[in-house]
Amino acid sequence: MAELSNETRAELIDVAHALADAAREATLVHFRSLALTAESKESQRFDPVTVADRLSEDRMRAILAQRRPQDGILGEERGSQAGTTGLTWVLDPIDGTRSYLAGTPTWGVLISVADETGPIYGIIDQPYIGERFEGGFGRAQMQGPHWQRALATRGPRALADCLIMSTFPEVGTADEAAAFHRLARQCRLTRYGTDCYAYALLAAGHIDLVVEAGLQAYDVQAPIAVITAAGGVVTDWQGQPAPQGGRILAASCPDVHAAALAVLNG
Known part of the structure; x- marks a missing residue:
């Protein structure tokens, strides 16, 4: 795949944040609702899915259909959709549905765009806390209600x-x-x-x-x-x-x- 232009990279970043914003709104509609229920996707173990999982992915797919219709999509709840650009959006509308059901704020929304080599840009978003972590295309940063700062992993240690x-x-x-x-x-x-x-x-x-x-x-x-x-x-x-x-x-x-x-x- 040819090197992406700066304009394309900027567009992908903007779309990714639009997806995260949409998923944040969709998931918070149902989070900690006393009426929230779940069904299991498997019979042998509890692998839950809720209306919020599906709503979150549907909202993100609607944005992609409008703004990046030629890209592929792989989502946990709605499966795969082929594209023609060599780019695929990989979506987990709620990573940690068990935590979501339990009301803990450690679940999140995962959004990435990949080429044939793997993911080239990604977002980890926690809607309830309001923290967003992003990486790729020369960016490595987080933003939240208390600060915005660069991301950097810890150094060597035993x-x-x-x-x-x-x-x-x-x-x-x-x-x-x-x-x-x-x-x-x-x-x-x-x-x-x-x-x-x-x-x-x-x-x-x-x-x-x-x-x-x-x-x-x-x-x-x-x-x-x-x-x-x-x-x-x-x-x-x-x-x-x-x-x-x-x-x-x-x-x-x-x-x-x-x-x-x-x-x-x-």
């Missing part, structure tokens, strides 16, 4: 001084969970349940590692863009690019990434 996060303590299969806990035991502090907000915290320099498994492209592409722009590293558990998800290791810097990779692989 695993014994690292803070590690994951959404679920059980982390995927039994073998994957065992590998995660082997790594977590070597770290200073382990926290759970933060969904995509953990990746934002890593990009902002507050933690060192996020380790997860069983993820999809829409779960990881925005975090990959934001963390990479902030100076971090995101791969699979073998150290390879992971734009399609799977087992994810996000680290603050190459040294911490290499140390964590060695522990995960025994």
Whole structure:
């Protein structure tokens, strides 16, 4: 794909923020509503989807249909739509629907645009807190109700001084969970349940590692863009690019990434 012009990059950034604004409004309509219910997308485990998930994605798709109709779309709730430009918008209308249902403010909206190499720009937005993290096209910054500042990951440190996060303590299969806990035991502090907000915290320099498994492209592409722009590293558990998800290791810097990779692989 040819290098994008500055005008195209500016347009993509503007559209991404318009999507985030629309999703923020849609998700807050139902957040902490006592009438909110959910259905499960799976029969064997509770994988919830709500009216807010679908409304959020529908609002974003409507904007793309108007402003970038030739681009592809991959969304968690409405599937894929082919495009002709070589660019694909990857949308997670609510990452952390379980947290959304529980009323905790750690869920978020994930928006990224990708070419054939993977995500090139992304946004992690937390509507209730009002914080937005973006990365790509030479940008790495956050804005919120208290400040606006550049994003920069933490520097090298021993695993014994690292803070590690994951959404679920059980982390995927039994073998994957065992590998995660082997790594977590070597770290200073382990926290759970933060969904995509953990990746934002890593990009902002507050933690060192996020380790997860069983993820999809829409779960990881925005975090990959934001963390990479902030100076971090995101791969699979073998150290390879992971734009399609799977087992994810996000680290603050190459040294911490290499140390964590060695522990995960025994």
